[in-house]
Amino acid sequence: MKSKKRKNRNREDPALEMTPMIDVVFQLLIFFIVTLKTQDLLAQLDVQRPAPDPSSVESQVDDLLTLLIYDPATQGGGEGVAMNGVKMSMDRLDTKLGRVTKFSNTMSVVIKCTGASQQGTLVKVLNLCSKYEMKNLSVFSM
Amino acid sequence: MAKGRDRSRNSKDGTLDMTPMIDIVFQLIIFFIVTLTITKEVNPEIELADAPAAPEVDFADTTLTVEVSKRGHISIHGAQLSRAKLRIVAQRRYNIYGEYPVVIRADYRARHKAVREVMDTVSEIGLWKISFVAIKEKKT
Numbered sequence: 267m268k269s270k271k272r273k274n275r276n277r278e279d280p281a282l283e284m285t286p287m288i289d290v291v292f293q294l295l296i297f298f299i300v301t302l303k304t305q306d307l308l309a310q311l312d313v314q315r316p317a318p319d320p321s322s323v324e325s326q327v328d329d330l331l332t333l334l335i336y337d338p339a340t341q342g343g344g345e346g347v348a349m350n351g352v353k354m355s356m357d358r359l360d361t362k363l364g365r366v367t368k369f370s371n372t373m374s375v376v377i378k379c380t381g382a383s384q385q386g387t388l389v390k391v392l393n394l395c396s397k398y399e400m401k402n403l404s405v406f407s408m
Numbered sequence: 409m410a411k412g413r414d415r416s417r418n419s420k421d422g423t424l425d426m427t428p429m430i431d432i433v434f435q436l437i438i439f440f441i442v443t444l445t446i447t448k449e450v451n452p453e454i455e456l457a458d459a460p461a462a463p464e465v466d467f468a469d470t471t472l473t474v475e476v477s478k479r480g481h482i483s484i485h486g487a488q489l490s491r492a493k494l495r496i497v498a499q500r501r502y503n504i505y506g507e508y509p510v511v512i513r514a515d516y517r518a519r520h521k522a523v524r525e526v527m528d529t530v531s532e533i534g535l536w537k538i539s540f541v542a543i544k545e546k547k548t
């Protein structure tokens with residue numbers, strides 16, 4: 267008799283309180299949505315370390331392109347880049363590299379950076395070299 | 409008396425209030441997720457330069473990522489360290505893995521002097537595979 271009563275009560279009140287759980291799940295959802303950060307797609311720019319004496323490289327390699335990265339604020343303006351001693355803009359460098367690599371993109375490129383030059387300029391130059399599939403890149407610190 | 413009745417009803421019904429347990433479980437999940445993100449965090453102050461023409465990153469498991477802030481501070485996973493410390497860390501890693509690639513994640517405003525310090529330090533150990541990281545494509 268007693269067990270029948272219990273069964274009846276269970277049938278009448280079978281509900282599980284879902285509201286707090288739903289609240290928490292929504293809190294979690296909001297948390298993830300707010301903290302969600304879309305990550306930028308990253309690029310990789312491989313470089314080589316130069317030989318201890320850069321002049322020895324220049325003397326050995328015939329097909330050599332020298333780029334200089336400098337600080338335009340303290341070292342004569344421009345966009346902070348010079349090719350074979352001639353200061354130029356990034357657009358001009360882009361055009362020049364395009365012309366040079368028409369003949370050969372296997373040439374060695376030595377990128378000389380002054381201590382005050384900015385990383386952003388170096389990356390821009392490496393990006394251009396990558397654009398023209400120039401592989402043999404050495405970064406030399408001055 | 410009422411308490412006693414409630415308790416006896418609970419035990420007879422066999423029901424257990426799950427809500428507090430679920431609350432705690434979710435709190436724990438949040439805690440673990442938050443701490444996991446912190447340990448993986450890189451220096452958020454570093455703004456990378458754009459390099460749309462460069463190939464996508466393809467790092468090996470053994471890659472060491474060294475960060476250089478715009479002020480020239482060197483760090484690994486956001487933990488700032490001196491050049492001497494970097495050398496110790498890189499050397500210990502070298503003793504375990506042998507030669508491994510080094511990736512420099514430098515702010516676009518960082519001076520080359522600071523980047524050079526990192527390159528020189530890892531080169532002294534015998535690590536020559538050096539790469540710079542840049543942004544290929546910005547996700548908004």
